[in-house]
Amino acid sequence: MTVVITGATGTVGREVARRLVSAGRPVRLLARRAEGLRRLRGELLPAARAGVEAVPVDLGDRQGLERALRGARAVLVVTSDPLSPEHDALLVAAANRESTAAARRRDGTRGGERPDGTGGAVHLVKLSALAVTDPYADDLLTRWQRENEDRVRESGLPWTLLRPRAFMSNTLSWAPGIRDERTVRAYGGQARNACVDPRDIAEAAAAALGDPAHHGRTHHLTGPEALSAAEQTEQLGRLLDTGLTLVELSRAQAEAALRARWPEPVAVALLASAERLRAGSKAGTEPGVARATGRVPTSFAQWAADHRTAFA
Ligand SMILES: NC(=O)c1ccc[n+]([C@@H]2O[C@H](COP(=O)([O-])OP(=O)(O)OC[C@H]3O[C@@H](n4cnc5c(N)ncnc54)[C@H](OP(=O)(O)O)[C@@H]3O)[C@@H](O)[C@H]2O)c1
Numbered sequence: 001m002t003v004v005i006t007g008a009t010g011t012v013g014r015e016v017a018r019r020l021v022s023a024g025r026p027v028r029l030l031a032r033r034a035e036g037l038r039r040l041r042g043e044l045l046p047a048a049r050a051g052v053e054a055v056p057v058d059l060g061d062r063q064g065l066e067r068a069l070r071g072a073r074a075v076l077v078v079t080s081d082p083l084s085p086e087h088d089a090l091l092v093a094a095a096n097r098e099s100t101a102a103a104r105r106r107d108g109t110r111g112g113e114r115p116d117g118t119g120g121a122v123h124l125v126k127l128s129a130l131a132v133t134d135p136y137a138d139d140l141l142t143r144w145q146r147e148n149e150d151r152v153r154e155s156g157l158p159w160t161l162l163r164p165r166a167f168m169s170n171t172l173s174w175a176p177g178i179r180d181e182r183t184v185r186a187y188g189g190q191a192r193n194a195c196v197d198p199r200d201i202a203e204a205a206a207a208a209l210g211d212p213a214h215h216g217r218t219h220h221l222t223g224p225e226a227l228s229a230a231e232q233t234e235q236l237g238r239l240l241d242t243g244l245t246l247v248e249l250s251r252a253q254a255e256a257a258l259r260a261r262w263p264e265p266v267a268v269a270l271l272a273s274a275e276r277l278r279a280g281s282k283a284g285t286e287p288g289v290a291r292a293t294g295r296v297p298t299s300f301a302q303w304a305a306d307h308r309t310a311f312a
Pocket of ligand 1: 006007008009010011012013030031032033034036057058059060078079080081127128129130164165166167170
């Protein structure tokens with residue numbers, strides 16, 4: 001049965017879609033912008049042995065979500081706006097509605113349980129964040145993810161939580177500075193972060209979606225080692241065969257950059273997150289990628305080599 005992927009055109013969602021399609025599973029891609037969905041569907045179709053549907057829908061559209069979840073067996077829950085906390089609640093409500101409808105449909109036809117014993121229940125796989133485990137983290141983003149997790153756990157549906165550390169792909173924001181000035185600008189450039197390859201998150205998600213063995217499990221997903229921005233800059237320099245300079249931003253400069261890019265409450269939360277990084281709270285590695293996927297997590301060096309053209 002169909003796996004619904006929210007945030008389908010985003011960093012993690014598109015990688016989950018690729019993996020499910022390669023495994024011959026039917027997918028339904030959800031995001032707002034029809035053009036991005038159309039392009040992604042076009043990329044996926046040549047490898048598809050089952051349906052690849054694309055449904056443009058806003059996560060704030062209750063009825064649209066209910067329609068989009070019809071026939072869903074599992075949902076990858078990716079929300080990205082802490083200023084719209086209703087998105088997770090609406091997704092959980094739509095999944096509950098579909099679970100009830102599926103149970104009725106089955107009772108009306110042949111009755112009985114699904115072979116996996118889950119009844120008609122939709123499996124929710126929630127993309128959260130590892131910061132939720134940090135007792136010192138009390139910023140908007142972390143509180144929002146904790147509440148999202150609570151909603152999923154209390155939904156009455158089978159669930160799996162994915163808690164990644166920072167994505168390696170966040171360093172793509174350095175690409176223009178590297179290309180144009182051979183420079184990386186960072187706040188807390190010496191602080192180490194056990195960042196994770198989004199493809200490893202996607203592999204964990206694809207393994208979990210619809211698999212009862214993952215019900216009730218929480219996967220803490222990090223890379224194999226913690227690296228500072230200075231060390232990542234050094235690795236990128238070696239890869240590109242050029243010298244790169246790391247320019248350390250002051251707190252005021254970092255704050256100004258965040259305020260220029262994000263709404264005020266989000267900028268404040270991201271600054272708090274940066275301070276926790278500087279205090280060393282993001283350096284621990286976790287075994288979640290190996291446990292969920294059966295293989296070692298990807299190194300930053302490998303991720304960077306695979307994305308070399310973005311920096312060159
Ligand atoms: N980046 C990190 O380091 C990091 C670390 C830990 C956890 N996370 C978590 O990862 C999640 C983000 O995942 P991501 O980076 O893969 O996403 P992303 O690349 O930011 O993409 C967001 C996706 O959601 C869709 N979207 C956004 N608003 C929507 C709306 N109102 N209705 C429907 N679709 C909407 C976007 O497409 P449209 O714009 O077309 O709608 C896009 O497909 C967040 O929950 C974040 O907290 C991130």
